Amino acid sequence: MSKRYFILGAVLIIVAFGLVLLPDSVNKDQVPPEKLLKEIMSQSRYISPDLVASRMIDEDPSIFLVDVRSAEEYSTYSLPGALNIPLENLLDNEWKPYLEQTGVDVVLISNDNLYAEQAWVLCTRSGYKNIYVLKGGLNQWFADIMQPQMPAPTEPAEAFDLYTFRKGASKYFGGGSDDQMVTSNKSESLPVIQRTKKSAAAGGC
Amino acid sequence: MIELTKTRRLTVATIVFVLIILVGLITFRRPDHKYTITSQEMLTIVNAPDNFIQLNDINNSALVLVDLRQAYDFNKGTIGDAINIPVSDILDKEVINMLIDWQKKSKTVVIFSDNLQSASAPWMLWRQMGYDNIKLLSGGFCKYISSRSGNEGATGDNMTEKPALDYGEFIKNASGGQEVVTPNSTIQISPIKRTKKSAAAGGC
Numbered sequence: 535m536s537k538r539y540f541i542l543g544a545v546l547i548i549v550a551f552g553l554v555l556l557p558d559s560v561n562k563d564q565v566p567p568e569k570l571l572k573e574i575m576s577q578s579r580y581i582s583p584d585l586v587a588s589r590m591i592d593e594d595p596s597i598f599l600v601d602v603r604s605a606e607e608y609s610t611y612s613l614p615g616a617l618n619i620p621l622e623n624l625l626d627n628e629w630k631p632y633l634e635q636t637g638v639d640v641v642l643i644s645n646d647n648l649y650a651e652q653a654w655v656l657c658t659r660s661g662y663k664n665i666y667v668l669k670g671g672l673n674q675w676f677a678d679i680m681q682p683q684m685p686a687p688t689e690p691a692e693a694f695d696l697y698t699f700r701k702g703a704s705k706y707f708g709g710g711s712d713d714q715m716v717t718s719n720k721s722e723s724l725p726v727i728q729r730t731k732k733s734a735a736a737g738g739c
Numbered sequence: 740m741i742e743l744t745k746t747r748r749l750t751v752a753t754i755v756f757v758l759i760i761l762v763g764l765i766t767f768r769r770p771d772h773k774y775t776i777t778s779q780e781m782l783t784i785v786n787a788p789d790n791f792i793q794l795n796d797i798n799n800s801a802l803v804l805v806d807l808r809q810a811y812d813f814n815k816g817t818i819g820d821a822i823n824i825p826v827s828d829i830l831d832k833e834v835i836n837m838l839i840d841w842q843k844k845s846k847t848v849v850i851f852s853d854n855l856q857s858a859s860a861p862w863m864l865w866r867q868m869g870y871d872n873i874k875l876l877s878g879g880f881c882k883y884i885s886s887r888s889g890n891e892g893a894t895g896d897n898m899t900e901k902p903a904l905d906y907g908e909f910i911k912n913a914s915g916g917q918e919v920v921t922p923n924s925t926i927q928i929s930p931i932k933r934t935k936k937s938a939a940a941g942g943c
Contacts, residue, residue: 568771611907621782639863648900673902
């Protein structure tokens with residue numbers, strides 16, 4: 535009788551150990567490929583230079599810029615307040631606390647989209663939330679914000695509003711568009727335009 | 740008699756136990772797709788220079804071209820005899836079978852989309868799942884079209900991530916010859932030190 539109990543007990547313990555081995559613990563903290571694909575297909579990770587500029591001018595504390603270019607390029611120029619995390623060091627433990635934020639929108643910046651996008655994929659796989667990619671990167675930033683193009687006279691009023699905003703932003707970020715100074719003196723006070731759609735990228739539930 | 744009931748109780752308990760374990764095993768969902776390399780390994784791959792195929796080299800029969808654009812765009816024209824796999828389908832069963840097949844035949848799969856950026860995320864996803872014979876077409880479809888129409892030589896450096904202008908120089912000129920203010924790393928946010936990620940983190 536006691537022998538039977540013994541065998542049964544042994545079997546149960548072995549089975550219990552088998553259950554412990556079952557789950558794949560390697561990928562526990564990670565976003566599975568299916569979910570990552572969904573994130574990839576959603577375009578919500580892109581944040582436009584205009585929105586970033588507007589939030590920076592408003593001194594929005596919930597936006598945090600991360601420059602993923604090399605330290606050399608970073609030292610030449612970067613956006614004000616940006617933290618340099620070269621792409622090859624992205625996953626170092628040193629940077630993890632900066633990237634894994636809850637209430638802050640982290641915007642990844644590179645010259646174009648590519649490095650920022652790759653950094654985004656790796657961050658998203660690690661399960662970090664609120665990671666964004668500056669659409670078009672610094673090239674687009676300079677094309678849109680620093681050297682805004684005057685819209686054609688036939689374009690809608692919104693285009694001119696945007697143009698005015700960009701000119702102000704250009705001055706704010708040190709671009710100082712020359713023709714602006716000739717045509718109007720009003721630019722002395724920064725035209726900070728309160729935009730209605732500011733909270734588009736706020737995330738949340 | 741007492742001995743008999745004891746034994747029967749024991750048997751019933753055993754059967755129930757085994758049944759529960761069996762049900763658990765059967766309903767245990769094995770993930771369809773898995774990463775085979777870690778994020779750190781992927782980061783090393785990303786920084787390696789040999790991830791790209793130049794436009795000049797695509798007329799090679801050992802290559803398989805895969806067009807990641809939508810079927811609508813694909814039908815309007817593509818590169819050579821490329822196969823269309825829209826991004827939404829890249830984890831489909833048939834697609835994965837094709838990838839495994841190509842990997843067995845050690846064919847190099849060259850994927851492209853409109854530009855390099857939009858192909859890079861699907862590329863990374865596949866690479867992280869272990870399909871290491873996949874490369875990116877440098878430049879993408881738009882560059883291919885412009886090189887075809889002679890606007891830009893296919894021999895040129897099609898890499899993105901090149902600064903369009905010298906930013907530091909631009910700012911210097913724009914601010915009237917002043918010294919460029921190099922970014923001071925004043926970090927606006929405080930890093931969140933987390934010892935352990937709690938299981939219930941995030942979510943609504």
